[in-house]
Amino acid sequence: MKYAVIIPDGAADYKCEGLGGKTPLDVAKKPCLDSLASRALCGTVSNVPSDMVPESDTANLAILSYDPKIYSKGRSPLEAVSMGIEMKPDETAFRCNVVTLDGDPAGGYDNLRLIDHSADEISTPEAAELIKAVEAELGRDGLTFYPGVSYRHCLIWRDAPDFRNFSRPHDIIGQCIADKLPPEPFVSMYRRSYEILKDHPVNLARIGRGLKPANSIWLWSPGKKPALPDFKEKWCVSGSVISAVDLLKGIGLCAGMTPVNVEGATGNIHTNFEGKAQAAIDEFKRGQDFVYIHVEAPDECGHRAELENKVRSIELIDEKVICPIYEYLRSTGEDFKILVLPDHPTPICRRTHTGEPVPFMLYSSADEREGVTCFNEDNCEAAGFYVEHGYTLLSHMIEK
Ligand SMILES: [Zn+2]
Structure with missing residues (x-):
């Protein structure tokens, strides 16, 4: 038995005026998904507990069968793990x-x-x-800054002070930082970073090119590494995760799954859809039983309130991801199951994630039934x- 889980991130939505009162999933032309859904178990599932914020880590942990109430520790440790940092239990990632x-x-x-x-989405180098x-200047034994991608970096701190209420920099754009600063010892690190960075040659050159300088660090979202039970031990299947998002790779690594890098997988509508499908097929071919394919494009369109692109991204996922994976699995002659669901809605009119239940369809080649058209x-x-608890959905798919 082979298992494919395909996540069109944020695809669920509300009824949109711009679509004549329909949703993007309603109007998108997706012949392959609709054909599968007409022969599948269909329903709705709540991936985000009502008292939790509908963050990507929460919803995707649930789909991978980990109760977010127990295992969600925020995004930073997952990003750190995906950067190849081996976190220890007494370390906090920021x-x-x-x-x-x-x-x-x-x-x-x-x-x-903070402007x-x-x-200006500073370059990685x-x-x-x-x-x-x-x-x-600021690093020392037990406190290390790791460079990441563009403006996104990581601080790992052993026995870090227990302060959690950091302002998120994207939430305070245009505001004076006086009442947004964390307490000591963090605030002193911020002030010193400004002294180090404001006249750094890299920043002087950026100003010369008309770009904004990166003249201060800003910490947020602290967390410890989640101790996820090993996915293979839990379900007796070997799994891979295909995603452009560090967070998803981090969840995969913490669960003992294999993260797969796909060239040109950007997360937006220009992402390499075909490459993701091919990577999934390659994982099955090399013997993996379970492949989790996360495609971020519809979510990104939701955040940007791009209605047409959201519809188009769902169509592209159908044509270039779901269809080739289905055709491949069918061609092998082996039984297989395909589960398709968004992790959470990212409604166009809200431009952010919401926590309502999402639609799912679970197709089983050995158990076709009457689904939805x-x-x-x-x-x-x-x-x-x-399904009231998203972390139980996988038990409907995988037979141990
Ligand atoms: Zn999102």
Whole structure:
């Protein structure tokens, strides 16, 4: 038996005025998915407990059968693990942005304004040099800054102070930082980073090119590594995770699964859809039983409120991901199951994640049944099968 789980991230939505009162899943032309859904078990599933924030880590942990109430520790440790950092139980990972602060330095650090959480999406090599400079001054035994991609970096701190209430830099753009700063010892690190970075040659060159300098660190989302039970031991299947997102790779690694890198997998509508499908097929061919394919494009369109692109991204996932994987599995002659569901809705009108139940369809080549004619929110709800705890959904798919 082979198992494919395909996640069109954020595809679920509300009824949209721009679509004549329909949802993107309603209007998207997705012949392969609809054909499978017409012969599948269809229903809805709640991936995000009602008292939790619908973050990507929460929803995807649930789909992979890990109760987010127990195992969700925030995104930073998962990103750290995906960067190849081996975290120990007494270490805390912090997301470390390099941000742009603006204002007169003579007025004091605390009176500057945060004007860009990404420093004009600074290039990875430039940011790496800046993080190296910060590490040289602020790093010490048990406290290490690791360079990541663009403005997204990582601080690993052994026995870190237990403060969690950091301001998220993307939430305070344009604001004075005076009342957004964390307590000591964090705030002193911020102030020193500004001294290190504000006249750094990399930043002077950026200013010369008309770009914003990355002149301060900004920490948020601290967390310890989640101790996920090994996926293979839990389900007796070997698994791989295919995603452009560090978070998903991190969950896979923490669960003992194999993360697969796909060239050109960006997460947006220009992502390498074919490459993801081919990577999934290659994983099956080399003997993996379970492949988790996460495609972020519909979520990104939801955040950007791009209605047409959201519909198009669902169509592309059908044509270039679901169809080739289905055709491959069918061609092998072996029994297989395909599970398709968004992790959470990212409604166009909200431009952010919401926590409602999402539609799912579970197709089994050995057990075709009457499903729904169009895979969408209403039809799957009307099908009447509701899974209250998302982390139990996989038990309907995998027979141990
Ligand atoms: Zn999202």
